[in-house]
Amino acid sequence: xxxQKSFLSKEELCAIxxxxxxxxxxxxxxxEALKIVQRKRGWISDNIIGSIAQALNVTQCDLEEIAxxxxxxxxxxxxxxxxxxxxxxxxxIMGYHKIKMILEKILKxxxxxxxxxxxxxxxxxxxxxxxxxxxxxxxxxxxYVKLTPxxxxxxxxxxx
Ligand code: FES
Numbered sequence: 273x274x275x276q277k278s279f280l281s282k283e284e285l286c287a288i289x290x291x292x293x294x295x296x297x298x299x300x301x302x303x304e305a306l307k308i309v310q311r312k313r314g315w316i317s318d319n320i321i322g323s324i325a326q327a328l329n330v331t332q333c334d335l336e337e338i339a340x341x342x343x344x345x346x347x348x349x350x351x352x353x354x355x356x357x358x359x360x361x362x363x364x365i366m367g368y369h370k371i372k373m374i375l376e377k378i379l380k381x382x383x384x385x386x387x388x389x390x391x392x393x394x395x396x397x398x399x400x401x402x403x404x405x406x407x408x409x410x411x412x413x414x415x416y417v418k419l420t421p422x423x424x425x426x427x428x429x430x431x432x
Pocket of ligand 1: 358359361362364399401402403406407
């Protein structure tokens with residue numbers, strides 16, 4: 273695992289300060305600050321979170337809580353592409369298990385893991401708001417609906 277530098281780059285710090293200037297208080301800028309750093313580094317390590325907290329003028333403990341609560345912030349390394357697979361009730365009824373099995377088989381990982389080639393991380397997610405087209409998953413910012421075992425192959429091929 274690559275060790276992240278524990279200090280913010282000048283660019284990251286400027287972007288965080290810009291964000292703070294748009295918010296009523298620094299705490300409100302916390303999620304955006306975490307996203308700024310995550311965009312550059314892929315995830316938020318224990319090493320860097322203290323520096324982000326310092327830039328925001330909040331305690332590291334407070335920022336840890338925010339980062340842990342918000343599921344778009346990754347606290348460990350993730351793959352190049354994030355697959356969020358809906359496990360809420362409608363998708364669950366409409367074929368969750370079949371699709372989950374196919375995804376895990378093709379990627380050779382279980383839910384919550386990253387493929388050996390570092391390409392995909394497979395995560396569960398709650399309802400993506402497309403229940404009428406379930407089962408549903410997102411890969412990065414793209415939503416895929418009415419999933420079938422066959423469509424999964426074609427979809428994943430686009431990311432190879
Ligand atoms: S339950 Fe899966 S999109 Fe709503």
